Amino acid sequence: MSVQVPREAGEFLVDTFPKDFVWGCATASYQIEGAWDKDGKGVNIWDTFCHEGGHVENNDTGDVACDSYHKYPEDVKLLKDLGVSHYRFSISWSRILPNGTKSSVNQKGIDYYNRLIDALLEANIQPFVTLYHWDLPQPLQDLGGWPNEALVEHFVDYARVCFESFGDRVKMWLTFNEPYVFCGLGYEYGFHAPGIKDTGRSAYQASRTVIKSHAKTWHLYDDEFRAKQNGKIGITLDSDCFVPKDPNSEADKEAYNTSFEFKLGWFANAIFGEGNFPKLVLDKVAAKSKEQGLSESRLKPFTEEEVKYIKGTFDYLGLNHYTTRLSTPGYKGGEADVCYLADRAVEEETDPAWERAGSEWLYVVPWGLRQLLNDIKTRYNNPPVFVTENGCSDRENAIDDVKRVFYYQSYINQTLKATKQDGCNVKGYFAWSLVDNFEWAMGYAERFGLHFVDFNDPERKRTAKSSAKAYTQIVKENGFKEKPANM
Template sequence: MLPLKEVIVLLSIIYGITSVSLKNEEARNNTQRNLRRFPPNFLFGVATSSYQIEGAWNEGGKGWSMWDHLMRTDPDHMADGKTGDIAANSYHLYKRDIEMMKELGVKIYRFSISWPRILPFGRPDYVNPEGVAYYNNLINELLANDITPFVTIYHWELPQNLNEQGGWLTENIVDWLGDYARVLFQNFGDRVKHWLTINEPYIHCNNGYGRGNHPPRIQSPGIAFYECGRNILLAHARAYHIYKEEFAFQGGQIAIVISSDMGMPSDDSESSAEAVEDYRAFYVGQYMDPIFSANGNYPQRLIDRVANASASQGLSQSRLRPFTQEQIDYIRGTSDFLALNHYTSKYVYRNSSIIGTFQVPSHQDDAFVGTYVDPSWTQGGTWLFTYAPGLYKLLVHLKERYNNPTIYVTENGFGDWATGLIDENRVAYLRGYTNAVLDAIDAGVDIRGYCSWSLMDNFEWAAGFTLRFGLYEVDFEDPNRTRRPRKAALVYKEIIRSRVIDPNYNPDPYLEDSNSSAIVVKTSALFILVSAIIHKLL
């Protein structure tokens, strides 16, 4: 039997622990009441793409994509020599993926459909019923869990036989993509109300047809790069018009996904201001202006600089093939909203130090600007540096330049070489960039939703599995591809639940239930249990 004095001390300690937990919870609630809130209709989501997560590369009647071809012919091109043959195995684990979305509380899932899984030979002569069934199951499961599908029609997964017939360098692809899009509208449009035609034209054309580090690995940054972009704009417009003319009765919306860093002047000089305008013309306006500007067409700065550079290189015509007026009119206005992918920012300059630093010809040489980042910015992957105000500045710029379009941020996230569940850099990135979204809302930007890239670790293209973007960690050495939430997932969950960004919220990803109210309950239960034991001893 314990002495009465020791019993009192023990009870006091337990009571003190409980009181501190309750006070911490109350303090956190008070803090949250004083923080800015996301509007009640603002939608949070997560994003992925088919090749990066699905796996099942040769299952279910799927044909070869140009990535499948690269994996068979040159797997050593990947940073780790790995392939996307299995990836995160979401073809078989999609229900677990949706469970994760439910855990987070998201209302949007942005995913892409694999062109060769639906049309194994690229054309609509044969529609693969197993592929249709897979995406029907995925879409139905999402809707059953109150999650809205945002479906990307093309996320870089071109059927290999179409690639061999010219891919994005032939204007035939305008018809090919249109026919493929029509099949998707026919099969899924009764339930999918948000369509995204093509993901990141600049990145796709630069990596596939400029730098050549993605398939089809063509290195032509001054010619094929522009032709790829031109055909992407025409193909996007074709898909848009097919939807509006043949499927308007479905009542959905359709847009294109544009990627953009934020280019900022390096100083107050006139040369920096000019450099920024040229940077934005080449890296944003090339794909934005033809769709979202009042007059359509490429930015005049882009047209003039490529024409002048082409002439100086002895060419009789510009390497940037012009649109006809009919094509300009066909492309202009073909987006019901702007789907924006943003990750990082750059300072932009132009001086003699960049002379001779670019390949000739190339779009980099045509733009003729230099860029750098602030060394104080947190670095993730090789190209990703954290500067959250850049997103705010970009959103305000788009509002002012393109007459305040409706915007969804369809990708934003932090990639790191590190594994593990404690991802403080990703947490800081997430808080900073969602705060930038709140700043943009306060500034009058018509932004309706935000999607974190990515729901889970995936096959990160040429980086293989070395670069991790996931809110959930995937164990790629485990045949079961086990997924576990990182700290950033729990922080995002709390932002979604509370609709505020609480800088003091500090979950422990190693606890099954890490919210503070659960800690209070567990402490209170401990108090009751110990009290009962002591009572029995007495």
């Protein structure tokens, strides 16, 4: 059984992480680069989604964003000043392959990432590269997007170009960032690009394509590149921490398990567990499909051959975590609804005592990260984990961001407890985000950055916040040599 973490932060732990612990910051191409149509870059689904209008707060776009395409040397300096050892960024597929396929290699796009990688290495910062952070080339969406399994080969072709172009210097790779989000918000609810609402079907099909794309890319790297490039490759999955609303209720305990399997387990069970979607998820979707008069389940399991090919395709798990939910049985829609939420049939609530951040969904619950790391340890045999995103939003545009300072100190301290006291195999931590950026459907209204960006300034001036100074101190000490005065 996993460690049952008390539902409060508990005593602050004064201790340090292992000597080889990785510290970093994270960003994503569409959120910071700008230069959306410069130097041969093709159109991606977020370009299209934003330019259609009506999808993003204030009709903001990523056309310029932080202008990191031109200002990357400044971002490298920010990283160096923080003292981090690694920078997690993503490559824009459309900047490398403008039409999404290997027939359209754009050398100017490759040159940009070469400049960035070389600047990082010169600053003694290691690149930690995500191949896909939600910005699918529009021509591939025109083929049907992720629900179309033809994308498996296109993704593997794209990955090959990246390994060949950058793998001599990039030693840490991630295939996908948060497939739960881009499958669900992109194809189930339509809140994110490409804005499709095909409930109970397309997101499930997209998940099959993504998992198969990941597995084939892992095997490509393992078979053809690992020996000569000496790198590693994994995937980043996101999850809230889920706990039973009433820890003494068997129904709530079952609801917690359902929440976990329908979110993290949806992707993790295939790669880090049994090689297939979780049995609970398959059974629930199959039962609902049968009730709805369908001849087969809306979520097709992988074949025995596919299971063998997918299982174990990881060197590490990237984990994005922000907040916690209390699970209890229930679904507020109609019995005949064909959708993910009806399949899951769990209500996920929050505690009125929890403080909310600047995002409607983000509540500050530090112990949740420790509990989630323990759940991963128990369910997936303690794989190496990098916390590839963790952070706090605000809408106040504050330089003295005291809430974010507390968030980082408390969540990192819970990570320390999971590592040193619980034996969780945590290898590193990446703060989200290096700079304020385009926050998807929230545009520039919500800020996650350690550095304030003035989006009204054509120069996109960056200014260090109090959280940058606090994070620098944690990185320098490799943890906590004393309890912070504000804790």
